[in-house]
């Protein structure tokens with residue numbers, strides 16, 4: 001795991017709140033109705049976040065020195081609810097490193113979790129695609145908030161690697177998909 005990433009502590013709630021709200025204001029709020037913006041801000045106050053953090057299965061922060069630049073929160077193993085990088089620091093790999101660290105924790109601690117879903121802001125869809133999430137809905141508006149439902153099927157990475165390893169240098173697969181039963185029952189769940 002990146003040395004810049006650590007588990008969030010209860011007293012990080014105020015810094016996380018500030019980070020989420022500034023990133024939301026810069027990149028997400030312009031697509032949302034004012035009432036939806038107000039609800040998000042109320043839901044991400046330091047007090048509300050502290051309560052949510054206490055009940056979540058994964059909450060990680062990314063820091064450079066003492067400056068918090070990113071956060072990721074999964075309230076349960078199958079839902080990524082918050083992922084925000086500070087304005088001016090997006091597109092530098094911070095979000096991806098947080099996602100990979102969170103994913104590793106879920107795979108380690110909750111092996112029964114197969115698929116992680118999220119609601120992506122229009123700004124975030126391309127980044128989530130780059131990390132292995134796929135849209136499972138059209139963009140929708142709910143309560144004035146715009147999102148696309150996306151999902152990452154966790155076994156897909158290992159299966160793709162195994163398939164790639166079985167290919168010959170000229171790109172031909174040595175075995176067919178149906179011959180990959182030794183990979184487990186992942187193709188059927």
Ligand SMILES: CC(C)(COP(=O)(O)OP(=O)(O)OC[C@H]1O[C@@H](n2cnc3c(N)ncnc32)[C@H](O)[C@@H]1OP(=O)(O)O)[C@@H](O)C(=O)NCCC(=O)NCCS
Pocket residue numbers: 023024027028083084085086089090091092093094095096097119120121123124126127128130131
């Ligand atoms: C969405 C967010 C969390 C992503 O984190 P990030 O640190 O900016 O993203 P990263 O740099 O780790 O990864 C971005 C990836 O998406 C790709 N990407 C980003 N924008 C892209 C675009 N418009 N087209 C294609 N690829 C794009 C990048 O190439 C990169 O892929 P790579 O690692 O293979 O090069 C961050 O941008 C953010 O906080 N945005 C504002 C708030 C937000 O929308 N949060 C999500 C709420 S649902």
